[in-house]
Amino acid sequence: MQYSSIHEWITFTDLMSNPYVPFDTYNLPFDIGYRLWEILGGLIAWLVNLIWPGNPISIWLVDEQVLVLFGLILFMVIIFLVAFVVCLLVLWMERKVMGRMMDRRGTMIGLKGFMQCVGDGFKTFMKENTIPTKVDKMTYIWCVSLIVGLSCLVACMIPLSYRWYVVDYDSGLLIIMAFFALAPFLILVSGWAQNNKYSLIGGMRAAELMISYEVPMLIIIATVSLMAGSFNIGDIIYFQNEHLWNIVPMCIGAVVFFACAVAEAERVPFDIAEAEAELVEGWQTEYAGMKWGLIMLGDYLRGTVSCGMFTILFLGGWTLPFIGDASQWAYLPIPELVFLLKNFLVFFFMILTRCALARVRTDQILNIGWKVFMPLAVVNLMIVVLLKDGGVF
Amino acid sequence: MTDSIVPIKEIEENMEKMDTDKMWVIMGPQHPFSHGLWTLKVQLDGEIVTDAEPIVGYLHRGWEKETENREYPKIIPMADRLCYAASMTYTHLYCMTVEKALGIDIPEKAKYIRIVADEVCRIQSHLMWLAAVGTDLGNLTVFLWCMREREYFLDLNVKLCGARMTTNYPRIGGVRNDTTDLFDRDILRTVDRFEKALWDIIYLIDDSSIFVSRMKGISILTREQVANVGLTGPAMRGCGVDFDIRRDDPYDNYDKVDFEVPVLTAGDSYSRYMIRVEEMFQSCDIIRQAVQKVKALGKNAPYRIKTPSKVPAGTTFTRLEDPRGESLMYLVSDGTDRPWRLKVRSPIFVNVSSAKLQSVGTRIADVPAVLAQIDMCLGETDR
Structure with missing residues (x-):
């Protein structure tokens, strides 16, 4: 392909006509990345071509495969940036709503307090990178990277709409849950690596917490997929759009899943791994500066993922009654906004729980997990089986 | 393949041989649960506390020795600094001790004003305790709501004597100044408002099964244990001991106001919590009555009498119901203007020495929640 002017480059070409595009259906962030690289790469190619006409770099840059390659890189950046901004918004929302609940103002710096999040990020970034002498250095550092990396991965894998996704597997839900459940193992390892009694107890508690909520949570996920007949996130959402949001027939499951999601995100009342009253900061005790900042980022990313899972499983994802996924107005970002607003609504309830409740004890959460959540999850499963069997859905 | 699988029998044998060690965790001196500078060493078997040892003394500043070099009136502001949350009661106690040594009786009005000031102090001290209970159980809302309510009582302190916490208000022979204009109106408004607001906080705590389950049935103390360890104050009354110095050995005019002493027999952490909350309501009642009495005495009634600067030689002993328990001062005077x-x-x-008694058998997660019922204040502990 030879382009004679920049004008030809910025004129849009059909994305799906490129045979190397890795997506089967239209993908919005990839489209944005692709177009961005068309402009940027085309500009570079055109400029280089002006100086040395017919040079191989220009020809390489405008190759269809190279377009897809750089388009994918920009696609990843866009997906992460959106997840990151959503995480910051959630953090800001938590501070403001908690402030209002507690009769104070919350953060007040810039844009109704939003800039405080940015400022805090910079603050942790500027701090000295301290590593205690007695920790197991490699594990200590790698655990942060792995926890944050896993959280980012999971946060990016939550689709915002039918066109804003990373993978569209038939087992998408299972993959997300698998990555989501990996973090407690790393917390256990990191608690051990820090050579600190508080961290050790905190790490053990993370494991204790996990065995109490993971099973009912997976039962509910299985129930939802039984209801929709698929593990594909899109299928689950369009099933709810066709019939009824899952929160109506599965109201018991929704409550249990909400509690499990709070536990998964390690928030009050289930933040026993970092119970600051007795364990200073739990498994994060020895982390300071940017490492701690990254861990907090990971925490909030996992919080958004929990909300996203709740939205997908129970609140009909990016669909709304009567307008569906709004594909008739495809030029408007309606489905993405609908999904994010539902996310924020769920997170709002998480904040209310945090404000109103105290932290439970470790033996209490085991009791709650196995004696309350587990039977309720099974009851929920039975209701769904009856509904399916009775031909309601 | 078979090499990698250890026979179950062997594992069981190893488990018996395995020496699971108990672990000492040192909580403090800088720890979120120790409200102040003190250390609690706890021995853990897994998560269960098997032994505990409180270590205090980081804040020792020679208070008792320092008083020996000061004239009697100059010790009043120092008595404020014994505990910033209960400054009014400590100053009151000190003034009462010296008055008893001098053998004088102070005016009626001063007695009632001291009662008002003491009960305001008791409510704000209890509110700070409730705030600490909130954070120790992992809830910040309780903390901030209590601190908000406490501000109104600190404002009352400002209205009465101009200072928020270290008030320096009682004097030997009375109080420093009469109640200011409209003080009785303000205090009644504050108390009425507070009783409603306190119910909000109680609903937040007692209607939440998590809060209640964290406190109910935990660290049960019997009457005998309480007597042996010397626990006093609300914690003692939560364990079934019906004793309150305000009622049983009344000082000032506490025998002329009508109030009830809440006592619960359960002896667990929750009943100790309930006692303090009920005490705040009783304090509101006392304040209402005492303010009426002050008003009835009229504007021109004396509130302070002149006292000699030298205290006759002898020993004096006074005790008073502090928000935290029974505080006591023992004065040995040698006839000069300074205490000997x-x-x-x-x-x-004394109460903190019950830390082992209270925390053994609980889990480490309960240690802050249980020891919050002591209501630590290091200024008076270490002196």
């Missing part, structure tokens, strides 16, 4: 010895018995110094 002034001994303070701080309730917390």
Whole structure:
């Protein structure tokens, strides 16, 4: 392909006509990345071509495969940036709503307090990178990277709409849950690596917490997929759009899943791994500066993922009654906004729980997990089986 | 393949041989649960506390020795600094001790004003305790709501004597100044408002099964244990001991106001919590009555009498119901204008020695929640 002017480059070409595009259906962030690289790469190619006409770099840059390659890189950046901004918004929302609940103002710096999040990020970034002498250095550092990396991965894998996704597997839900459940193992390892009694107890508690909520949570996920007949996130959402949001027939499951999601995100009342009253900061005790900042980022990313899972499983994802996924107005970002607003609504309830409740004890959460959540999850499963069997859905 | 699988029998044998060690965790001196500078060493078997040892003394500043070099009136502001949350009661106690040594009786009005000031102090001290309970159980809302309510009572302190916490208000022979204009109106408004607001906080805590389950049935103390360890104050009354110095050994005019002493027999952490909350309501009642009495005495009634600067030689002993327990001062005077010895018995110094009794058998997660019921204040503990 030879382009004679920049004008030809910025004129849009059909994305799906490129045979190397890795997506089967239209993908919005990839489209944005692709177009961005068309402009940027085309500009570079055109400029280089002006100086040395017919040079191989220009020809390489405008190759269809190279377009897809750089388009994918920009696609990843866009997906992460959106997840990151959503995480910051959630953090800001938590501070403001908690402030209002507690009769104070919350953060007040810039844009109704939003800039405080940015400022805090910079603050942790500027701090000295301290590593205690007695920790197991490699594990200590790698655990942060792995926890944050896993959280980012999971946060990016939550689709915002039918066109804003990373993978569209038939087992998408299972993959997300698998990555989501990996973090407690790393917390256990990191608690051990820090050579600190508080961290050790905190790490053990993370494991204790996990065995109490993971099973009912997976039962509910299985129930939802039984209801929709698929593990594909899109299928689950369009099933709810066709019939009824899952929160109506599965109201018991929704409550249990909400509690499990709070536990998964390690928030009050289930933040026993970092119970600051007795364990200073739990498994994060020895982390300071940017490492701690990254861990907090990971925490909030996992919080958004929990909300996203709740939205997908129970609140009909990016669909709304009567307008569906709004594909008739495809030029408007309606489905993405609908999904994010539902996310924020769920997170709002998480904040209310945090404000109103105290932290439970470790033996209490085991009791709650196995004696309350587990039977309720099974009851929920039975209701769904009856509904399916009775031909309601 | 078979090499990698260890036979179950072998594992069981190893488990018996395995020496699971108990672990000492040192909580403090800088730890979120120790409200102040003190250390609690706890021995853990897994998560269960098997032994505990409180270590206090980081804040020792020679208070008792320092008083020996000061004239009697100059010790009043120092008595404020014994505990910033209960400054009014400590100053009151000190003034009462010296008055008893001098053998004088102070005016009626001063007695009632001291009662008002004491009960305001008790409510704000209890509110700070409730705030600490909130954070120790992992809830910040309780903390901030209590601190908000406490501000109104600190404002009352400002209205009465111009200072928020270290008030320096009682004097030997009365109080420093009469109640200011409209003080009675303000205090009644504050108390009425507070009783409603306190119900909000109680609903937040007692209607939440998590809060209640964290406190109910935990660290049960019997009457005998309480007597042996010397626990006093609300914690003692939560364990079934019906004793309150305000009622049983009344000082000032506490025998002329009508109030009830809440007592619960359960002896667990929750009943100790309930006692303090109920005490705040009782304090509101006392304040209402005492303010009426002050008003009835009229504007021109004396509130302070002149006292000699030299105290006759002898020993005096006074005790008073502090928000935290029974505080006591023992004065040995030698006829000069300075005390020869002034001994303070701080309730917390004794109460904290029950830390082992309270925390053994609970889990480490309960340690802050249980020891919050002591209501630590290090200023008076270490003196």
